[in-house]
Amino acid sequence: MQSRNQGNYRNPCLTMHQPWASLLVYGIKRIEGRSWPAPIRGRLWIHAASKVPDESTIKAMEEFYREIYAVNGITEIKFPEHYPVSRLLGCVEVVGCVRGDELAHWEGVPEGVRLEALTDYCWLCEQPQKLVIPFEMRGYQKIYNLEKKMYEAAARGLTKVESPLPVKFPLPDPRDPFSLKPGSLLLNASESKQCEPGESSSLSAAIAGAQVAATQFSKNQNHSTSYSTRTSVMNIDTSRNVETASSDLEEVSDDSTPRDS
Template sequence: MRALTIRQPWAAAITYADKRVENRVWPTSYRGPVLIHAGKALDRRHGPMVAAVVRGLQLELGAVLAVARITDCHEDDGECTPWSASGNFHFVLDEVTALPLPIPHRGAQGLWTPPAVLMDRVREQLEGEGTARVLREEAAPC
């Protein structure tokens, strides 16, 4: 299991809207479950682009918001989705499951490994979530 820190409002757009690609300047070969972590910084340059999508939502900062699965990473191939940015690598996200409550935690750069205590808190919230069962099972060996 890995985690990815993403600035707001992009983390909210992944968690609560239909943003299913994360744009990065670096590629990854990792495929599998990933925690979506909202960083402590806001991206004020592009925020107005998603304001209508996340309007009314509190933009949590410094917290894990969701669990997803990275299923692909490819170089820019044009606009694969309305959320893709040209010149970037596109991390394709599927099976996004919002946590009922954000879990405050410090983030890190790159794909980072969440500590066992954080994974325990995530698993507690995913109990009974059928859509997250596979993610829990893969995350268990932390």
């Protein structure tokens, strides 16, 4: 079977598990964490895999985002009413990709965004749009191209989303869409202001709860992956590889879809 991960991206799409997929499309989740840097810039379609999320996982993730938005004074967040699976949900604009430690110390973005820096690589997402009616489809691993007919229908069914706190990530070089890449910020972590989530017990509890939910979620999958994460905000030993609150499984395959070899 020919792989769909060809690298020639026309209408790139990423399959993610719920509730992370909907949280990204609704503009609540602003960072997509991966163990590999984003190979694209521009529109990225988001598809929800077939795994139905547990209520406890949804509750933990919603609490996590309530707490990190509260850091910036945002107390009203409209979460999705439903977390559909096996559906194309909408899209975001990937404007850059930086290392987790760079994002964690980037004073040019809100502190709540910096608290999402929990993985090796952080894909920076803006301009979320959702489909008025999510389209049923199956997903594939990593990034793949939407079929032409699916793309044409989806492009006509998008509506803008009101993010709780829209973020604009400034490009170092506006003429180069790939200028915001790992190493581009040239931050010195020892000289930068550190986030201090430990000062808030509720924030620490939310982060820990989200981490537990993500870890438990990964244990329920037919396959498991792990990636090196930035865990200092969780006060967890950095020698461990864990699933984190801001990232989904690295390798996602719809249960009804043959996995790429």
